[in-house]
Amino acid sequence: MARVVADDEINAQQEELSDEELNETSNLIGTTPPRKPSCRKSLCKGLILSTAGILFLLMMIQLWSDYGTYIQTQTFPPKLMSMGSYCRNGTQQASYRPFACDYIEKLICIVEKPSSVYVLSTPHSDHSWTNDQLVVEPHTSPECIDLIVWTI
Numbered sequence: 001m002a003r004v005v006a007d008d009e010i011n012a013q014q015e016e017l018s019d020e021e022l023n024e025t026s027n028l029i030g031t032t033p034p035r036k037p038s039c040r041k042s043l044c045k046g047l048i049l050s051t052a053g054i055l056f057l058l059m060m061i062q063l064w065s066d067y068g069t070y071i072q073t074q075t076f077p078p079k080l081m082s083m084g085s086y087c088r089n090g091t092q093q094a095s096y097r098p099f100a101c102d103y104i105e106k107l108i109c110i111v112e113k114p115s116s117v118y119v120l121s122t123p124h125s126d127h128s129w130t131n132d133q134l135v136v137e138p139h140t141s142p143e144c145i146d147l148i149v150w151t152i
Contacts, residue, residue, distance in 0.1 A: 073152070078150045080148070081114065081150060082099055082111070082147070083097070084099070086101050086145050087144040090102075099149075107135070108133055108135050109134040109136075109147075111134055112132045117152070119134070119148070120148040120149075124139055125137055125139060
């Protein structure tokens with residue numbers, strides 16, 4: 001004789017089987033300790049991050065060597081290094097950060113030559129740098145020379 005199984009019994013049997021399987025898997029997962037990253041994995045991460053950092057620095061150095069001069073000239077304004085009026089009698093008038101200068105026939109100022117310098121003198125004069133000295137030779141012999149020095 002065949003036995004008739006009710007739906008409730010089938011559901012109960014399935015729940016018991018799934019509970020047993022669930023207990024087995026949860027026990028396996030719960031009893032295992034958490035894994036620490038392996039030495040190889042940590043070494044690879046460190047190597048990749050170091051390589052990325054070095055490449056970034058090299059890229060910044062290359063960009064600065066290509067565009068550094070352009071950035072400096074286009075971004076930073078010229079700086080006024082000195083401005084003053086130097087007269088034959090040894091007086092200085094309206095000076096801003098004056099140089100130590102002597103004016104006899106030529107105006108000789110003791111100052112170290114900066115990089116990218118621009119010199120403006122009134123009246124028009126020739127200027128040259130020699131051994132940490134600025135030498136200004138006026139075309140005429142005026143009583144005073146106005147001198148403005150910028151670093152660009």
